[in-house]
Amino acid sequence: MTQYDLIIKNGTTVTASDKVKQDVAIKDGKIVALGKDLSGGTREIDATNLLILPGGVDAHCHIEQRSSSGIMTADDFYSGSVSAAFGGTTTLLPFAAQHRGQSLRQVVDDYMACAVPKAVIDYGFHLIISDASDAIIGQELPAMIEDGITSFKIYMTYDDLKLDDYDILNVLAAARREQAMVMIHAENHDVIRWITEKLLDQGKGDPKYHAIAHAKIAEKEATHRAISLAELLDTPMLVVHVSSEAALNEIRRAQARGLKVYGETCPQYLFLTIDDLDKDGMEGSKFCCSPPPRDKESQDAIWSGLIDGSFTVFSSDHAPYKYDSSGKLAAGPKPTFDKIANGVPGLEIRMPLLFSEGVMTGRMDIHRFVEVTATNPAKTYGIHPRKGTIAVGSDADIALWDLTKKVEITADALHDNMDYTPYEGRVANAWPTTVISRGRIVVENEELCVERGSGIYLKRDRPEAAKPLQRLVSEIDPKTNFGAKFI
Numbered sequence: 001m002t003q004y005d006l007i008i009k010n011g012t013t014v015t016a017s018d019k020v021k022q023d024v025a026i027k028d029g030k031i032v033a034l035g036k037d038l039s040g041g042t043r044e045i046d047a048t049n050l051l052i053l054p055g056g057v058d059a060h061c062h063i064e065q066r067s068s069s070g071i072m073t074a075d076d077f078y079s080g081s082v083s084a085a086f087g088g089t090t091t092l093l094p095f096a097a098q099h100r101g102q103s104l105r106q107v108v109d110d111y112m113a114c115a116v117p118k119a120v121i122d123y124g125f126h127l128i129i130s131d132a133s134d135a136i137i138g139q140e141l142p143a144m145i146e147d148g149i150t151s152f153k154i155y156m157t158y159d160d161l162k163l164d165d166y167d168i169l170n171v172l173a174a175a176r177r178e179q180a181m182v183m184i185h186a187e188n189h190d191v192i193r194w195i196t197e198k199l200l201d202q203g204k205g206d207p208k209y210h211a212i213a214h215a216k217i218a219e220k221e222a223t224h225r226a227i228s229l230a231e232l233l234d235t236p237m238l239v240v241h242v243s244s245e246a247a248l249n250e251i252r253r254a255q256a257r258g259l260k261v262y263g264e265t266c267p268q269y270l271f272l273t274i275d276d277l278d279k280d281g282m283e284g285s286k287f288c289c290s291p292p293p294r295d296k297e298s299q300d301a302i303w304s305g306l307i308d309g310s311f312t313v314f315s316s317d318h319a320p321y322k323y324d325s326s327g328k329l330a331a332g333p334k335p336t337f338d339k340i341a342n343g344v345p346g347l348e349i350r351m352p353l354l355f356s357e358g359v360m361t362g363r364m365d366i367h368r369f370v371e372v373t374a375t376n377p378a379k380t381y382g383i384h385p386r387k388g389t390i391a392v393g394s395d396a397d398i399a400l401w402d403l404t405k406k407v408e409i410t411a412d413a414l415h416d417n418m419d420y421t422p423y424e425g426r427v428a429n430a431w432p433t434t435v436i437s438r439g440r441i442v443v444e445n446e447e448l449c450v451e452r453g454s455g456i457y458l459k460r461d462r463p464e465a466a467k468p469l470q471r472l473v474s475e476i477d478p479k480t481n482f483g484a485k486f487i
Helices: 077-086 105-115 134-146 165-179 189-201 208-213 217-232 245-256 283-287 294-307 350-359 366-380
Strands: 004-014 020-027 032-036 041-046 051-054 055-061 091-095 124-128 151-156 181-185 237-239 261-265 398-401 431-437 440-444
Touching: 004 032, 004 294, 004 366, 004 398, 032 151, 032 294, 051 366, 055 077, 055 350, 055 366, 077 091, 077 217, 077 431, 105 124, 105 134, 124 217, 134 165, 151 165, 165 181, 165 217, 189 208, 189 217, 217 237, 217 245, 245 261, 261 294, 294 350, 294 366, 350 366
Parallel strands: 004 041, 004 051, 055 091, 091 124, 124 151, 151 181, 181 237, 237 261
Antiparallel strands: 004 020, 020 032, 051 398, 398 431, 431 440
């Protein structure tokens, strides 16, 4: 007599805390039993010699998004979600990007119209806030948070996106009040602008100078300033795509003082360096992203932060712009570095490369791998324990990993809509061979097994990580001539 829709047998489940040889039983899209010698499945999968891991949660990616300069990413919600699934990711949290003057509600409606008919795995949205007017922050943003979009990103750089410190404080106050998670792109805009002008005045416009203009100190200063603003209002904050030891150390100091400051890093800061931007012709443009890849010493520091817990999440920051006039070269066949579309692809390789170079080499504990790629993103953004773990009652989002499967990473082998990968020729020494989303087999035998539009939208809870420490005083303190009822 069948009791379950699917049983995964004879494998080893791995979560952020446990490793157990056991079977997994699934019914109606949920994990309903864990144990040995389970039977009664309509279908069974033999996972002998395979690891059973939670499906990944990629909490930072740009899909079907138009940049502030008007350039559309190469991946839509179909190609992006397919590529993610083939790399072991079962949940995406891309951005619904507001450009100045736009209504947040209309922005989300537009992105939903793109995602609903195309996504093959589950998804939610972060907002991008570029217009911090009173109406947006006081009315529209709280309404969107109440509707389950409980995180948003703000920028300290880019002419058409950046907020000044005053606006950032208004946004942080709203986030504290509504208990939403603030993500921040921390680079000092004026430092970058000043260096860029000096370089271009000297005729230094090649892609390699992008990394010079986006100096480490620009990231360090902005990270310090963002943390200071968050501390003023006791608002939790996550600093995205950290690339340098100096910025990482600002996060570590804040954490050591008990502040709720979180950090994120990405594949480009583990596997690429500044040397990649210094290639013949415009080839270096393929590696231009912000912040840029740094030097070998920075790579080592970022690895250290990922392993020791300083970083909370590991995301792709997938920003796919083709190497042609629709993407990287939209400003012409040989644009100066400041006109090159910023971003690199990474959805599909995010987990396999980290597993290969971290877990397989012994550099990273496998539980830490699960934590930063699945469990912590789910917790940080309000979808745990539904996502990000293997437990009775959780969604059956699972990837079966084969530790003997070697895959050479090439643009042709990946499933995104890109014409290159910055990781061309690298070999991943493990790969997810079967990927399951809500009990549906999405990928099996190197084939996509679900229809476009079969992913579902995730309305998210207010995350525990976004709750303030409640340290603000309520009266003016005469000793400091400073006080709050800020909010």
